[in-house]
Amino acid sequence: MCEMSAVPEQDLIEQWTSEQASLKQRLVEGDTEEWQRAPDFKGLERVGGVDLSYIKGDDINACAQLVVLSFPELELLYEDSQMVTLAAPYVAGFLAFRETPCLLEALQRLERTQPSLMPQVVFVDGNGLFHYREFGVACHLGVLSGLPCVGVAKSLLQVQGIIRSEEHLSQIRELKKGGDSFPLKATSGRVLAQALRSSDKSTKPLYVSVGHRFSLDTAVRLTHVCCRYRVPEPIRQADVRSREYLRTHFPSADTCG
């Protein structure tokens, strides 16, 4: 009797799981671009970053942000802020179904209006292969956009036997300077990500993983050189600007009537 009323939630999860498996077949691991192998990433001129900022008590309205910075200067070349209505809820392991649609639209707007500014790589706030089914939001956006993508998570997703253990905390303490990192291995032995100390000052590491068309080593090196502060500049700028957009367009839309 209870099965027939199985919350639509369950059907959706199964559908999403299947879609991830399907898209994963199109995922390209490993470097595909000349600049990824070149010393100092010669040939790389534009790096993109995406992020969404939310309004406090609101689950569906958000500001989707895309920024493109010059490389290696990391100066702003393009920015796009767009209010969006999110169709899917946030479910751990399925972040892409909530955030990817509007981010793809942002990339399409850029393609249509300023194609010469299309980024050669996109930094995504969240994981790539470091995911329950090895297909996080950075892989999802990468496959659907076709662009090389890097996943950068600010906190540890405990998955595939990787946990926030004493051993893990100990390894973090061994990261002495910016650029130091250690691998995160799944129970299978496969390296899914690299914990990276992004600068000399930051103690809390970033978790870098392959999104699309990248080797993990290249993703980590590029992330490191894009960090002025803890979070790589493309993502940080997208975060700062989308939140600034909400602040000016929806001044305290809650408290003071």
Place this chain on the structure above:
DNA sequence: GCGACAG
């Protein structure tokens, strides 16, 4: 049963 759970 309990805990975890990117953004």
Place this chain on the structure above:
DNA sequence: ATCTTGTCGC
């Protein structure tokens, strides 16, 4: 994600 000021340190 968001709620939130000051504060300690270079």
